[in-house]
Amino acid sequence: MTNFVAEQRFREIVLPLLDDAYSLARWLSQSPTDAEDIVQDAALRALQALSGVSVDRPKPWFLAIVRNAAMTFMARNRGKTLAYAGDMADLDALDLRQGDEVAPNPEQEFIAHEDGERLRQAIASLPSPFLETLVMRDVNGLSYREIAEATDTPVGTVMSRLARARATLAKTLRGEP
């Protein structure tokens, strides 16, 4: 049931977050047109949900819906689910010693980072759990707690995923395999 209270909440909560929603959907689906479908689906779900709940923190709430809509969309239209093979001991899998071995050279890295297309490709090729965590943090600007809420994940896992996502990006940008 929709009603005009839900519609008013929708205007206050969802409409101002469309850019965030679209950006997240675009990164998750890696397709501008799919992102539009995902956001529209998410908006519908949000409107339906808003007749039954009040929302304390709109941004993680709506981005969680966008994320779920993206997962549904990918499963339905691409015959695959986003890679959510558990937490796969996120940090254990991370090569933690790389930082000690690479000589700090911020200038050189800065130049490498200026190669935007390479950086975007590196982000896009991150496994989904790391991709969504990084995008929610650096594109959407969510706090760790908000990411934990939006992804239904413990904060510790969010932290390790983010650390791993960035370490992987740094590695890629250094041209390591």
Add this chain to the structure above:
Amino acid sequence: MTDRETSERLLRLNAAVDGELDAMASLEFERAMRADPALAAEYRRLGALRDAVRRHAPREAAPRALADRVAALVPSASQTAAQAVVPFPRRTWLDRRALALAASLAVLGFAVGVGLTSLRPSSGSGEVAQRLVADFARAEIAGQPFDVASSDRHTVKPWLADRTTVSANIVDLAPEGFPLAGGRIAIVERIPAPTLVYRHNEHLVAVTELPAAGGARAGVGLETVDGYNVARWSGANLAYVAVSDMDEKTLAEFVEAFRRAQASSASEPPAR
């Protein structure tokens, strides 16, 4: 350095870059960086990476067509995205179109919750309207138009009598097309007042009974408050306020039926 220490160090670095350390942890981290140039270098590298991500993967604007389609999900919203993202004035949602939509969607448990909380003549209709909106939203969010849902006035009456100082005179208006839906309590100037909710098709009308302030007045006052029709009248001991999402004509018919039924029932009970 053990794996665990390495891992903690990395998490702390990221948290520092993201501003997620609390004050004490930040202090500790700054001290650690001064003592450990390698840590400081890592911090700078990570910050540069974070900045590069933000620069090259910025938040993108949703395409206009998408924004228009999403805004169109809520019909009374402005149809252009540019306007839709501007916060709406608080009470725009009570415009006529929204109300027409609400009425068309109204089912039991939806359009309710209308307790006037101030009935002083000095109360501007704006103030009353605001309270109406607040009450309406509360009742709607709670999904509970009544505290006691019953079409049986012999159930509703004792329930209300236990909780209020005004004895509700519940009349049976089912033959007139306004069956009783339930009862609830409205708080008016800190006094609990019985409110009877009647139904008419998909619409509801809530009649709140109050101690009459200034004796009986002839006639029925009808007004529109933010699109809701409100009727006021008074008897010897009680004043009545009916708020409804019905149209004015139907509300007038309801009030007429209500007053007729009360007059023909036992004389109006005195306020206790």
